[in-house]
Amino acid sequence: MAATPNTGQIAQPVFIEGRRITVLYGSETGNGEDIAIELSQMAERLHFQVAVDDMDSFKLSDLLQSSLAIFVTSTTGQGDMPKNTAKFWRNLRREKLSGTNCLGALKFAIFGLGDSSYPKFNWAARKLRVRLLQLGASEFVRAGEGDERHENGIDSAYLPWHQELKSALFAGYPLPDGVEPIPDDAQPPPKYTLELAPTMADPADHSVSVDTASQALLTEDERVFLASRTKSAVLTHTDLPRSTAEQLAKDRDRLLTSFPAVIAREDDLWEQQTSRRADCLDKDNIITDYPEKYRLLSPKPVFQQSPYEDLLSIPNSSIGTLVANRRVTPVGHWQDVRLLTFDVQCDKELFAECSAGCTLIVYPKNFPKDVQELITMMGWEQVADHIIDLNTNQRKSSYPKHLYFDGACATLRKLLLNNLDITSIPKRAFIKYLVHLTREPNEIERLKELTALGNEQEFYDYTSRPRRTIIELLCDFPGVKIPYDRVLDLFPVIRGREFSICNGGKSLYDAGDYQTRIQLLVALVEYKTIIRKPRQGLCSRYIKHLATGSHLSLSLKQPSGNLLGTDQQRCKRPLIAIATGTGIAPIRALVHDRMLYGNPGPTVLFFGCRNEAADYYFWQEWKQIPNMEVYPAFSRDKNMIFEKEVGPPVWPVPDAMDAVLGLGPDLDAGKNYVQHHIRRNAKRVGELMRQKPIVCICGNSGRMPASVRKALLDALVISGVVRDEAEANKWFDDRENLTFWQETW
Numbered sequence: 001m002a003a004t005p006n007t008g009q010i011a012q013p014v015f016i017e018g019r020r021i022t023v024l025y026g027s028e029t030g031n032g033e034d035i036a037i038e039l040s041q042m043a044e045r046l047h048f049q050v051a052v053d054d055m056d057s058f059k060l061s062d063l064l065q066s067s068l069a070i071f072v073t074s075t076t077g078q079g080d081m082p083k084n085t086a087k088f089w090r091n092l093r094r095e096k097l098s099g100t101n102c103l104g105a106l107k108f109a110i111f112g113l114g115d116s117s118y119p120k121f122n123w124a125a126r127k128l129r130v131r132l133l134q135l136g137a138s139e140f141v142r143a144g145e146g147d148e149r150h151e152n153g154i155d156s157a158y159l160p161w162h163q164e165l166k167s168a169l170f171a172g173y174p175l176p177d178g179v180e181p182i183p184d185d186a187q188p189p190p191k192y193t194l195e196l197a198p199t200m201a202d203p204a205d206h207s208v209s210v211d212t213a214s215q216a217l218l219t220e221d222e223r224v225f226l227a228s229r230t231k232s233a234v235l236t237h238t239d240l241p242r243s244t245a246e247q248l249a250k251d252r253d254r255l256l257t258s259f260p261a262v263i264a265r266e267d268d269l270w271e272q273q274t275s276r277r278a279d280c281l282d283k284d285n286i287i288t289d290y291p292e293k294y295r296l297l298s299p300k301p302v303f304q305q306s307p308y309e310d311l312l313s314i315p316n317s318s319i320g321t322l323v324a325n326r327r328v329t330p331v332g333h334w335q336d337v338r339l340l341t342f343d344v345q346c347d348k349e350l351f352a353e354c355s356a357g358c359t360l361i362v363y364p365k366n367f368p369k370d371v372q373e374l375i376t377m378m379g380w381e382q383v384a385d386h387i388i389d390l391n392t393n394q395r396k397s398s399y400p401k402h403l404y405f406d407g408a409c410a411t412l413r414k415l416l417l418n419n420l421d422i423t424s425i426p427k428r429a430f431i432k433y434l435v436h437l438t439r440e441p442n443e444i445e446r447l448k449e450l451t452a453l454g455n456e457q458e459f460y461d462y463t464s465r466p467r468r469t470i471i472e473l474l475c476d477f478p479g480v481k482i483p484y485d486r487v488l489d490l491f492p493v494i495r496g497r498e499f500s501i502c503n504g505g506k507s508l509y510d511a512g513d514y515q516t517r518i519q520l521l522v523a524l525v526e527y528k529t530i531i532r533k534p535r536q537g538l539c540s541r542y543i544k545h546l547a548t549g550s551h552l553s554l555s556l557k558q559p560s561g562n563l564l565g566t567d568q569q570r571c572k573r574p575l576i577a578i579a580t581g582t583g584i585a586p587i588r589a590l591v592h593d594r595m596l597y598g599n600p601g602p603t604v605l606f607f608g609c610r611n612e613a614a615d616y617y618f619w620q621e622w623k624q625i626p627n628m629e630v631y632p633a634f635s636r637d638k639n640m641i642f643e644k645e646v647g648p649p650v651w652p653v654p655d656a657m658d659a660v661l662g663l664g665p666d667l668d669a670g671k672n673y674v675q676h677h678i679r680r681n682a683k684r685v686g687e688l689m690r691q692k693p694i695v696c697i698c699g700n701s702g703r704m705p706a707s708v709r710k711a712l713l714d715a716l717v718i719s720g721v722v723r724d725e726a727e728a729n730k731w732f733d734d735r736e737n738l739t740f741w742q743e744t745w
């Protein structure tokens with residue numbers, strides 16, 4: 001079956017010898033990656049041959065050969081480089097490169113993504129820029145810095161910078177006579193395409209597919225089963241590699257065990273009634289008689305309410321079983337916070353090394369109902385359940401990063417269920433692309449208007465502010481028909497979400513041998529927006545509907561810094577922990593780890609939450625921990641607000657950083673936050689500070705980390721460890737005095 005025809009002309013760049021540009025990005029959650037891809041498309045319109053990749057997938061030696069590059073990086077942690085730049089950044093900083101002018105031939109442009117509520121605003125891009133300059137590279141356009149705090153977000157700085165870069169490329173690298181840039185409104189060539197598996201592509205070939213009316217009524221497991229069986233039958237006529245054949249057999253067995261009884265019964269029946277066995281699959285007529293065998297007796301008319309349970313093919317993941325999904329906040333409380341418990345098969349070494357600071361990655365999925373809505377809207381019914389060809393290694397490498405799929409039985413529906421983020425907020429590039437996919441003049445005009453330069457506020461008001469989803473946008477533009485083979489170009493790939501593990505020590509082994517019992521404390525993202533529709537984050541919705549007993553693919557991620565509590569010496573050191581809300585998760589893991597060696601050193605916890613009755617997590621547990629003091633700050637329990645705040649020793653005029661952050665002596669007045677309790681207990685804090693403690697700050701980013709740091713500095717002065725704020729700053733940053741760990745998000 002042919003792909004839906006495109007409505008517009010596809011503009012192909014002209015090949016011009018030597019006209020190359022490299023676009024490298026560092027990105028944690030995909031914002032930087034999106035910008036890098038948009039910039040690479042802009043360069044393609046100027047007929048550059050573009051290589052775009054994350055920094056770690058790019059060899060430094062290749063950069064040494066490059067003459068033109070664009071860098072895009074976000075900042076993560078506290079002024080840190082994103083993880084997918086770690087190797088590249090390490091290599092770039094190698095001492096032996098210093099003074100070599102090794103990047104003397106490179107011209108570059110750099111754009112950083114950051115958030116000005118962090119003290120180290122855009123530090124990753126700044127550090128990278130300085131190093132590139134040190135190594136001799138020269139900048140051909142001023143550096144750009146996007147700020148998520150700006151009312152129009154990153155776009156406010158990015159859009160003008162994009163234009164500047166485009167003009168600089170156009171002026172600095174003129175096109176040969178007769179070659180014009182590809183206009184912005186011409187449809188870009190596809191980066192990725194989907195193909196139906198060859199034997200399935202032409203329905204006249206053979207009648208292998210189950211008729212679509214019954215397909216629409218199948219459950220996903222049923223469909224997957226049929227798909228894998230269909231594929232087996234098809235592939236018996238080709239040289240099926242052994243490993244794939246084995247995989248198919250394994251999949252089949254797995255599916256049969258968790259399969260709706262009706263299918264299993266049908267299958268058994270067929271096996272009994274026919275003398276034919278698997279060894280007759282090579283007979284010529286196998287394809288024509290195939291559908292009869294698998295026609296369902298009683299198809300289910302409704303779609304399953306929650307996402308399907310099929311395991312995802314995530315590299316280095318393990319299978320987890322959800323043992324408990326318990327709401328820990330009272331039902332009337334504004335926030336639904338879940339304590340999730342998973343038993344994870346720890347056949348992978350990684351899981352045996354789980355400790356405080358590790359995170360667990362959960363891969364959310366879409367709901368079948370939403371996927372069906374999209375399929376119907378786009379008219380993909382005829383192709384949604386055909387096997388698509390994603391199977392060869394060569395092909396795989398040309399699919400988007402983070403796209404994990406089971407190549408043996410991938411279908412468009414499966415990609416939509418498991419891989420493509422169809423409920424995310426549409427990005428500008430998505431909307432721009434849609435202009436080419438509708439013939440309705442009104443829609444074209446409106447889509448163009450939304451993405452026009454100068455209309456950032458309107459774009460924001462239509463997309464981010466109401467948190468409109470891609471599906472909702474498509475409902476607003478019924479004339480848009482996306483060709484099924486363009487889905488990988490258009491829809492973002494669903495990424496796993498990282499959560500701090502909230503248990504440690506012995507509790508990790510509660511599930512017995514070969515299993516690691518892992519707990520997460522997850523605040524579900526649910527809110528009403530200005531369009532008054534309740535909204536849920538993709539992962540929150542997924543988690544909320546996860547039933548106990550569900551199996552899912554999970555990965556473990558080690559912390560980038562030192563492990564904090566895993567040896568006896570460190571467990572005996574004092575711990576000063578400051579946490580707000582679900583930020584208590586990694587602290588609890590550390591407290592558990594420290595118990596491994598009997599009596600740990602003194603632990604002082606300053607914990608901030610709203611109400612004692614609603615979100616004072618794990619309070620009963622703290623009573624059992626030897627040598628632990630807890631100072632809770634309940635910000636909304638009125639009677640808990642103290643009459644008179646203990647201020648710092650001297651309140652000088654707010655320093656530069658405070659002014660930037662809007663902090664000052666008055667801002668927290670009359671409130672009951674962790675920083676107040678730190679000052680109130682300054683003597684105790686100072687006493688522990690003198691004993692080389694571990695200091696942890698975990699919880700919301702924004703103002704909290706800076707306010708807490710300030711309070712800790714004040715405590716150093718009040719308790720006499722140092723004389724003034726300047727000394728306190730120095731003392732605090734000297735790693736001889738304390739180990740510092742911050743986990744904020």
Ligand SMILES: Cc1cc2nc3c(=O)[nH]c(=O)nc-3n(C[C@H](O)[C@H](O)[C@H](O)COP(=O)(O)O)c2cc1C
Pocket residue numbers: 026027028029030031032033073074075076077078079080082113114115116118119120121122123148154701744745
């Ligand atoms: C955990 C976390 C830490 C961050 N740390 C910083 C920081 O230190 N400085 C900064 O300017 N922005 C910081 N940011 C903001 C990100 O750089 C910003 O959200 C950016 O859009 C993320 O882009 P990405 O999806 O490409 O990673 C942080 C964001 C998160 C979630």
